[in-house]
Amino acid sequence: MDNREKVVEIRDLYKAFGELEVLKGVDLDLYREENLVVLGRSGTGKSVLIKIMVGLLQQDSGSMEVLGKEISRLGVRELNEMRLKIGFSFQNSALYDSMTVRENMEFPLVRNFKNLTKKEISLRIEELLDAVGLPQTINQMPSELSGGQKKRIGVARTLVLNPEIMLYDEPTAGLDPITCVEINNLINEVQERYKTTSIVITHDLACAKQTGDRMAVLIEGQFNTFGSFEEIFPHAVDQRIKSFYDYNFINS
Amino acid sequence: MAGQTNTQKYVFSKKIDSFFKGLTDVWNFVKRFFQEVLVPPYEFKAVVHQCYRIGVESLPLISLTGFIVGIVFTNQSRPSLSEFGATSWLPSLIAIAIVRAMGPLVTALIAAGKVGSGIGAEIGSMKVTEQIDAMEVSATNPYKFLVVTRVLATTFMIPVLVMYTDFVALMGAFINVNSKELVSMPTFFMQVFNSITFLDIFSSLIKSLFFGFTIGMVGCYKGYNSSKGTEGVGRAANAAVVVSMFLIFIEELLSLQIINLFRIK
Numbered sequence: 394m395d396n397r398e399k400v401v402e403i404r405d406l407y408k409a410f411g412e413l414e415v416l417k418g419v420d421l422d423l424y425r426e427e428n429l430v431v432l433g434r435s436g437t438g439k440s441v442l443i444k445i446m447v448g449l450l451q452q453d454s455g456s457m458e459v460l461g462k463e464i465s466r467l468g469v470r471e472l473n474e475m476r477l478k479i480g481f482s483f484q485n486s487a488l489y490d491s492m493t494v495r496e497n498m499e500f501p502l503v504r505n506f507k508n509l510t511k512k513e514i515s516l517r518i519e520e521l522l523d524a525v526g527l528p529q530t531i532n533q534m535p536s537e538l539s540g541g542q543k544k545r546i547g548v549a550r551t552l553v554l555n556p557e558i559m560l561y562d563e564p565t566a567g568l569d570p571i572t573c574v575e576i577n578n579l580i581n582e583v584q585e586r587y588k589t590t591s592i593v594i595t596h597d598l599a600c601a602k603q604t605g606d607r608m609a610v611l612i613e614g615q616f617n618t619f620g621s622f623e624e625i626f627p628h629a630v631d632q633r634i635k636s637f638y639d640y641n642f643i644n645s
Numbered sequence: 646m647a648g649q650t651n652t653q654k655y656v657f658s659k660k661i662d663s664f665f666k667g668l669t670d671v672w673n674f675v676k677r678f679f680q681e682v683l684v685p686p687y688e689f690k691a692v693v694h695q696c697y698r699i700g701v702e703s704l705p706l707i708s709l710t711g712f713i714v715g716i717v718f719t720n721q722s723r724p725s726l727s728e729f730g731a732t733s734w735l736p737s738l739i740a741i742a743i744v745r746a747m748g749p750l751v752t753a754l755i756a757a758g759k760v761g762s763g764i765g766a767e768i769g770s771m772k773v774t775e776q777i778d779a780m781e782v783s784a785t786n787p788y789k790f791l792v793v794t795r796v797l798a799t800t801f802m803i804p805v806l807v808m809y810t811d812f813v814a815l816m817g818a819f820i821n822v823n824s825k826e827l828v829s830m831p832t833f834f835m836q837v838f839n840s841i842t843f844l845d846i847f848s849s850l851i852k853s854l855f856f857g858f859t860i861g862m863v864g865c866y867k868g869y870n871s872s873k874g875t876e877g878v879g880r881a882a883n884a885a886v887v888v889s890m891f892l893i894f895i896e897e898l899l900s901l902q903i904i905n906l907f908r909i910k
Contacts, residue, residue, distance in 0.1 A: 447782045473784040487779035489771075501783035504686070554783060 397424040400558060400590050401446065406455035408441055415441050417614030418455070423558075428584055428591045430605030432598070432637070437611045439594040440484070443560040446592075447479050448472045460557065477505060480551030480589070484563040486543035488535040494522070494546055495531050498553050505554065521549040524586065525579060541572035548579060552587060559583060559591040565600045577603040598626070598638065610634055674866050678796055681789050688794050695798035699760050700805060706755060711810040714751055715817025718742060723825070732826055736833050737840035739818045744841050748811040749849050750897055753856035756803055757889035761864040764795050765885030768868025769878040777869070792869065796861035803857030804850045811849075844907060852900040856893050863889045 401423035408416040415438035423429050433439045444450040445457055448464055457464045460478060467475060489497050498518045502509060509517075522528045525545040535543060544564060551559065561580060565573040577600050584591055593604050601608055602622045610618040610625065612633050618625055629635040655662045719739055726732050768791055771777050780787035819833045864885040871881035 444778075449778055449781060476782050476784040479782070481779070481782040483775045483779055485774055487775040489776050489779070490774075491767075500780075501785055504785045505783075507686075550779075551783070 397427075399423065400425050400460055401592075402456075402458040403442075404456045406442075406445070406457060407453045408438065408445065408450065409453055415614060416452070419611075419614070419616060421609060421616055423590060423592060425590050426584070426588055427606045428580070428593060428604050430593045430595060430601040430608045431611060432596060432601055432608055433611035434596060434637075438614060439596075439611055440562050442611075443481070443562060443592055443594060446560065447476055447481050477554050478557045480548075480554065480556035480559045482544070482548050482551050482559065482561045482564060484566055486535075486547035488538075488543055488546060488550070490535045493532050493534055494527075494538075497535070497546065498522075498550050501550070502553055517553060521552050522546075524552070524582075525549045539572075540568055541575060544568070544572075544576055545579060548583065552583065555587070557590060559589045561591065561593045561595075563595055563597075564593060565595065565597050570599075573597065573600060574603070576600075580604045596637075598622075610637075670870070671866060674792075674869070675862060677788060678793060678862065681786070682793050682797070686789075688790055691790060691794040692797050695794050696802050699756070699795075699798045700802040703756060703759055703802075703806060704809070706759060707752060707806055707810055708813050710751060710755055711748070711813035712817040714747060714810075715739070715743065715814035715819075716821045718747065718814075719818040719821040735822050735826065736818070736828070736836035739822075740815065740837035740840045741845070743814045743818070744811055744845050744849055746897070748814060749807045749853050749856060750893070751814075752807045752810040753803060753853070753860065753893045754890060756799070756806065756857070757860050757893060758886055760799060761860045761885040761889045762882040764799075764861065764864030765867045765871075766878055766882035768792075768795075768865055769871035769881035770868075770875075772869060772871050773874050773877055788869075792865040795865055796858060799861030799864075800854055800857040803860065804853040807849060807853040844904070848900065848904045848907075852896060855896050855900070859892045859896065860889045863892065 399422050401421070403419055403421040406416050406419040407414070415436075419438075419442065421442075431439050431442065441450060445452050446459055446464065448467070451465055459475060462471070462475060464472070464475070488494075489500065492500065495518060498521065499514055502514050502517065518531070519528060522531055525548055527542055527545055527549070530538060530542060530546065535546070538546065548559075548561075559580075564576050564580060568576065580591065580593060581604055583589060591604075593600065595601055605622060608618075608620060608622060608625055609616045612618075612631075618631070618634060625634065626638040629638060719735060722735060722738055723732060726734055726738065768777075771791070777787045777791070780790065815834075815837060819828075819830060822828050822833055823830070867881040867885040867888070868878075871877040873880075
């Protein structure tokens with residue numbers, strides 16, 4: 394019997410796009426202040442899972458409770474209240490390219506916390522830019538930033554709303570190995586500093602190893618393996634998991 | 646357990662179903678505008694910014710086009726009128742043609758090309774790079790910030806641009822008339838104002854509001870529903886122009902019928 398507090402509870406979740414069945418009865422628990430890494434090959438529905446979590450997509454059947462509330466049953470206002478508690482870091486950062494870094498970070502703040510003064514907003518933005526190590530970029534446009542910087546600003550923008558849960562969609566995709574390590578460190582720092590609960594979606598085992606307290610491997614629309622990196626990978630018997638490990642570590 | 650997912654079943658066929666689904670999507674998209682436009686919070690700053698982009702930044706193109714339309718139309722009309730010795734009617738003819746039809750139509754078509762494609766491409770690119778999703782997950786309303794502001798801006802700015810185009814086109818016409826018929830500016834404009842009525846100006850502005858609404862709405866709809874990466878953005882921009890232009894001509898035809906009813910009375 395696990396006594397830890399569950400923040401996300403997914404049961405028998407199904408999702409299809411037309412004829413293509415992506416999630417086929419997914420069960421998953423996420424516990425407070427843990428970093429859960431969801432691993433799987435491209436197109437297995439990892440991102441779909443976290444998009445359902447923030448209401449960007451809807452499941453076909455099954456339940457997804459986040460912080461005790463069934464996401465599919467929330468109205469617009471309740472869903473927005475829930476979204477304030479969930480930070481979503483997009484694969485391509487999704488910074489608003491017509492706005493400066495400051496405006497990117499102000500955007501959710503001024504619209505959700507109307508009682509904040511300009512000074513308080515500025516302080517919050519500066520604090521978070523310091524936290525991600527990019528205070529000098531405050532007046533830059535996204536087009537002037539490198540891939541790694543964009544990821545960091547993307548994380549800072551999600552943290553601006555002080556979320557309880559952080560969802561990282563392929564945080565190291567398209568980055569060089571050194572920047573990958575920096576982003577992985579940032580994920581761990583965020584978890585320690587802001588006491589967030591995180592789901593990291595990736596197919597990068599190095600990222601998984603560095604950031605994950607626990608891992609879940611999504612194969613053919615279902616999670617069939619849970620455990621720490623050491624429990625799952627080095628001695629994996631399942632050929633699909635073994636080949637994942639081999640390609641990431643041995644072949645490279 | 647495969648039965649638990651939504652397997653696709655069609656009422657008629659895939660094509661017919663998707664056509665009706667498209668119509669429903671358009672209806673819902675337009676309906677949402679009217680549901681959200683009056684509900685706070687209001688994005689005043691963004692509306693003003695969009696008005697500037699759509700109005701002020703279109704001025705050079707509109708000025709040039711309007712001016713050339715005025716000159717060319719005057720030049721092309723002169724031979725026909727001179728056959729009847731009626732070149733003194735040029736200012737009246739030009740005024741009626743420009744205020745009633747050419748001013749609104751030329752402005753709307755130019756705006757569909759410049760503004761409509763810009764809106765389609767901008768929102769389309771935000772869609773495919775997940776910027777719209779990013780707004781949504783940060784508990785803000787992307788429809789209100791992106792669509793309502795742009796549609797309001799085009800709806801308000803197109804009539805203003807139409808009035809400006811009318812003025813510039815009439816100035817172009819005046820220069821041409823002045824150089825050939827030696828008509829002074831007061832005489833030219835007196836004839837212009839004697840030949841146009843309140844109904845001409847009023848109807849021109851009302852249909853311009855519809856043109857503006859159409860340009861904004863089509864651009865936003867196409868952008869908001871774009872997919873398939875950069876190719877989708879290009880398609881959205883292209884479709885925004887083509888569909889807007891098509892609808893503008895339909896609206897022009899309908900408005901002509903409605904205005905004629907008032908004229909007969």
